Amino acid sequence: MAFAPHLLIAYDGSDPATEAIAVAARLFPSGTRATVLYAWEPTALYAGSLGAGVAVIPPEAEQGAEADAIRLADAGAKRARALGLAAEPRAEQVVSSAWQTIVDAAERDAADLVVMGTRGLSGVKSLLLGSCSHHVAQHARSPVLIVPDGEITDARRVAAQARGGVTGSGHRA
Numbered sequence: 001m002a003f004a005p006h007l008l009i010a011y012d013g014s015d016p017a018t019e020a021i022a023v024a025a026r027l028f029p030s031g032t033r034a035t036v037l038y039a040w041e042p043t044a045l046y047a048g049s050l051g052a053g054v055a056v057i058p059p060e061a062e063q064g065a066e067a068d069a070i071r072l073a074d075a076g077a078k079r080a081r082a083l084g085l086a087a088e089p090r091a092e093q094v095v096s097s098a099w100q101t102i103v104d105a106a107e108r109d110a111a112d113l114v115v116m117g118t119r120g121l122s123g124v125k126s127l128l129l130g131s132c133s134h135h136v137a138q139h140a141r142s143p144v145l146i147v148p149d150g151e152i153t154d155a156r157r158v159a160a161q162a163r164g165g166v167t168g169s170g171h172r173a
Contacts, residue, residue, distance in 0.1 A: 007034040008111035011076035016117025020147040024115045025083030034087040036076040039101040040069035041094045099135035114144045
C-alpha cells in the first residue's frame with residue numbers, strides 16, 4: 001500500500017501562503033489529503049487603531065473576525081482543491097501565538113508535513129517581529145517545508161547569476 005501523506009498548509013491569504021499551496025500541489029500527487037489552516041487573531045484587527053494598551057473587543061466584532069477567518073480558510077482550501085489536493089479548511093483562533101497554533105494543529109492532526117510560506121523577513125524586521133515559519137520549523141515534530149517568497153527567490157537567483165551562476169549552496173542557478 002502506498003504512503004498517503006497528510007499535509008497541514010498554513011494559509012493567511014498572502015502571496016507567500018498562496019505559493020506554498022501551489023508548491024505542495026506540484027510536489028504531491030493529486031488527491032493528497034491536506035488541511036488548510038488559518039490561525040486567526042481577532043485582537044490584531046483592532047490593535048493598530050487603538051494604540052498600546054488593553055482593549056475590550058465587542059462580541060459582535062469577534063464573531064465578524066471569526067466569520068472572516070472561516071472565509072479565508074475556505075478560500076485557501078478551494079485554491080488547494082483547484083490544484084488537485086483533497087483539502088479541507090480550518091480556522092483556529094490563536095491563543096498564545098500563530099506559530100504555536102500551527103504546531104499544535106500539526107501534532108493534533110498527526111500531519112506528516114507542515115507547508116508554509118514566509119514573508120521573507122530579514123535583518124532588523126526579523127529580530128523585532130520574529131518569524132512564524134522559523135518558530136514552526138524549530139518546534140514542530142513533523143517536517144516543515146518553508147516556501148520562500150517569490151521576490152526573495154528571484155533576488156537570490158539574480159545574485160547567484162552575478163556570482164557566476166552558482167548559488168550559496170554550490171548549485172547552479
